[in-house]
Amino acid sequence: GGLDVTLEYGQMWHLCEEILAAGGKKKDWEKELLAYSKELCKIYKNQQYEVLKWYNVCKVQFPIYEKFWREEEDVKNRVPIYQEETFSVRYKLPSGRTVRLRGKLDSADRIKKDGIYLQENKTKGRIDEQRLQRNLTFDLQTMMYSIALETLLGKPVKGVRYNVIRRP
Numbered sequence: 315g316g317l318d319v320t321l322e323y324g325q326m327w328h329l330c331e332e333i334l335a336a337g338g339k340k341k342d343w344e345k346e347l348l349a350y351s352k353e354l355c356k357i358y359k360n361q362q363y364e365v366l367k368w369y370n371v372c373k374v375q376f377p378i379y380e381k382f383w384r385e386e387e388d389v390k391n392r393v394p395i396y397q398e399e400t401f402s403v404r405y406k407l408p409s410g411r412t413v414r415l416r417g418k419l420d421s422a423d424r425i426k427k428d429g430i431y432l433q434e435n436k437t438k439g440r441i442d443e444q445r446l447q448r449n450l451t452f453d454l455q456t457m458m459y460s461i462a463l464e465t466l467l468g469k470p471v472k473g474v475r476y477n478v479i480r481r482p
Contacts, residue, residue, distance in 0.1 A: 317361040319368060322354060323481050324437045326372045328420075331435055334380060335397035335421060347372060371482055379479060388475065392423040395430065395467070403465045415462045417455070420477075422463050429472030432456070432463050437479045446478065 329350055333343040351369035355362045383389050399419045406412050421433035434456055460471045 317354070317358045317364055319364065320437075320439065320481070322365075323368050323372065326350060326368065327376070327437050327479060328435065330372065330376045331420070332398045335394070340377065343376065344373065347376075375479075375482065388425060391426040391428075393426070394421070394423050396422040396463075401462050401466060403462050405461060405465060415458055415465075417459060417462065419459055419463065422467075422471075425472075430463070430467065430469060431473050431475050432460050432471055433475040433477055434459070435477045435479065437481045439481045441478055441480050446476070 326347055329346055330343040333346055347369065351365055354365045358365060396419050399422070400417075401419060402414060402416045404412050405415050419432065420435045422430065423433065424430050456474055456476070460474065464471050
């Protein structure tokens with residue numbers, strides 16, 4: 315198949331998020347973003363222009379996003395617990411059956427004087443706030459991640475910060 319712009323832009327963005335969350339600087343995420351984009355160019359030789367276009371969009375958009383969050387109270391008052399943490403936990407269902415929950419948390423933080431929050435980062439081409447809010451009620455991944463986080467920490471999760479980034 316061809317280049318899936320939705321998926322690959324999301325991957326580019328997540329890569330930058332991951333490096334920033336680990337304490338990386340601008341030159342770190344820029345270097346990794348370029349390396350990832352070069353790999354995509356090797357895979358999608360006939361769509362290198364598209365890869366370059368989305369690489370440039372991410373390179374311009376990400377610093378604006380980072381500056382916005384750096385000045386937000388949630389970020390100033392948070393204590394990071396997990397960043398891009400892979401998990402595998404056992405969970406007992408109401409039926410008595412035990413299942414294994416596996417995945418990767420984008421982020422989990424303790425917000426001072428408030429509690430523990432799971433953060434989910436999503437890139438979307440179009441943002442329909444009402445639809446997103448309706449769908450969150452039934453978002454199986456977010457529910458599963460909240461349960462896994464509570465299981466890992468042995469403490470309740472206060473809420474979810476659903477961080478939606480609009481893909482231009």
